[in-house]
Amino acid sequence: MKLFLDSAKIDEIQHALDLWDVDGLTTNPKHVQASGKPFRQTIEEIAELFDGTDKPVSVEVNPHLTEWQDMVVSGKEIAAISPNFVIKIGASENGFQAIRALTRDGIRCNATLIFSVTQAWHAARAGADYVSLFVGWKEQYGDFAGDLVGEVRAMLDEYAYDSQIIAAAIRNSRQLGEAAVTGSHCVTAGLTVYLDSFDNPYTAHGESVFKDAWDKTPQ
Numbered sequence: 001m002k003l004f005l006d007s008a009k010i011d012e013i014q015h016a017l018d019l020w021d022v023d024g025l026t027t028n029p030k031h032v033q034a035s036g037k038p039f040r041q042t043i044e045e046i047a048e049l050f051d052g053t054d055k056p057v058s059v060e061v062n063p064h065l066t067e068w069q070d071m072v073v074s075g076k077e078i079a080a081i082s083p084n085f086v087i088k089i090g091a092s093e094n095g096f097q098a099i100r101a102l103t104r105d106g107i108r109c110n111a112t113l114i115f116s117v118t119q120a121w122h123a124a125r126a127g128a129d130y131v132s133l134f135v136g137w138k139e140q141y142g143d144f145a146g147d148l149v150g151e152v153r154a155m156l157d158e159y160a161y162d163s164q165i166i167a168a169a170i171r172n173s174r175q176l177g178e179a180a181v182t183g184s185h186c187v188t189a190g191l192t193v194y195l196d197s198f199d200n201p202y203t204a205h206g207e208s209v210f211k212d213a214w215d216k217t218p219q
């Protein structure tokens with residue numbers, strides 16, 4: 001399962017590149033806002049970090065756009081900035097049509113805000129390279145999301161669609177592990193979720209047991 005960082009902060013992205021060999025990046029308007037910089041400057045700085053790699057970087061079009069033709073124009077402008085950029089477009093009838101038009105022109109797309117197998121199927125039919133399943137948001141509002149990744153994976157495999165699942169909005173290590181076990185191709189989460197996922201209280205306990213034994217052993 002590929003590990004994508006969900007962020008638009010340069011220091012976080014650099015950390016993930018340096019220490020995790022992160023496989024790619026996802027951003028969204030919230031992350032760009034949190035970077036504290038203008039949209040264009042933020043995505044250009046991110047493009048530089050990934051320059052010369054084949055790692056995908058998802059950048060979302062203006063979410064106010066409602067006409068598919070406008071989404072296509074915006075997607076093409078963003079895609080022209082970097083070959084790493086994958087155009088992120090929200091699930092909707094017009095969004096799927098924009099994805100269809102962009103992918104026909106060779107521009108990779110990530111269908112975002114996907115909450116059901118049916119939306120994922122529309123995205124796959126439209127040619128989306130990635131479908132972002134918002135696992136964490138579903139669970140945040142009380143829905144069970146544990147079977148979403150597996151069901152979407154079964155649908156994609158059954159009909160031999162090329163789209164890859166990104167298990168998105170992952171909030172904790174349990175959701176991270178579940179994404180892997182249920183067949184997600186990729187996962188995206190914020191820096192702190194990954195930092196937590198390296199640790200376990202039993203590991204810390206084990207380390208103290210071993211340190212104690214080491215200290216009591218003549219070297």
Ligand code: E4P
Pocket residue numbers: 006026027028030112132168169170188190
């Ligand atoms: C995914 O691609 C999204 O950017 C992300 O997971 C959205 O969720 P969040 O910003 O609430 O974590």
